[in-house]
Amino acid sequence: MTRFRRILVATDLSDRSGQAVRRAGLLAAEHGARLTAVHVVPFDVEPELVDFAAERLRSHVEKYAPEVEVETVVRQGKPASVTVSESVERAADLLVVGERGGHWKRGVLVGSTTENLVRASVTSVLVVKNQVEGAYRTVLLAVEASRHAAVAAGLGTSLTPGADHILVHVSVVVGEHLMRMRGIEEGDLDRLREVSTERVRPRIEELAGDLEPAPSAIKVESGEPRGVLPELAQRYGADLTVVGSGTHFHLGHALLGTVAQHVLRQAPSDVLVARG
Secondary structure, eight states: OOOOOEEEEEOOSSHHHHHHHHHHHHHHHHHTOEEEEEEEEOTTOOHHHHHHHHHHHHHHHHHHOTTSOEEEEEEESOHHHHHHHHHHHTTOSEEEEESSOTTSOTTOOSOHHHHHHHHHOSSOEEEEOSOOOSSOOEEEEEOOSSHHHHHHHHHHHHHOTTSEEEEEEEEOOTTHHHHHHTTOOHHHHHHHHHHHHHHHHHHHHHHHHTOSSOOSEEEEEESOHHHHHHHHHHHTTOSEEEEEOEEEOTTSOEEEOHHHHHHHHHOSSEEEEEOO
């Protein structure tokens, strides 16, 4: 089971980012973790404005995370790159960010700074998209039939041990779109989907057996994962969806996979993009 000893939360001091601070504070209190809040200002800001930002950051943290002691730091530079560097320097076990800052218009997708941060981070990133109302209650654990998927799901259960966990795998029939174009009957496709899901089910049940706490339900569905997973989050009323990050390279950088990217953008819940 993963232990969370150091949590870093990034904020632009807006009320939207305040929800990320609130979630980070609750998680730090639950896990007994050390919490640091970072605010990034441009390089060309005058020294007195940096001091003012530091005062505002302390007030911001006291408002949204009064239950824990929080170290506050103000850094200068580009928000995404500076925050990622800060998480590495502090050996953070979790990075918490808001979906978008206070300057974004309503209705837009995940902010570019947040998505760039998730893409570049070597630390698991929790993106807070909703108003915080206590601990997470229902967590959707999205897995592939792979070792990394098991690591991601384990990170999710470790972070939210008191939640109801639903383990979900979405099975893809290879070449389904091409077969439909060639006139394959829908009934034949349904049988292929059934075979595909039943073939992978034992592996998903095996993954479930390694999780602590054990999931309350295992769901093996058929379809396109990037579209189905946000729908399942909606269907089961999940307030957190956990996904693996994507493809990892030898330099430590990870490409944000298309499934993770779509879930991050489309899921109605908060999203944990797990590294491992």
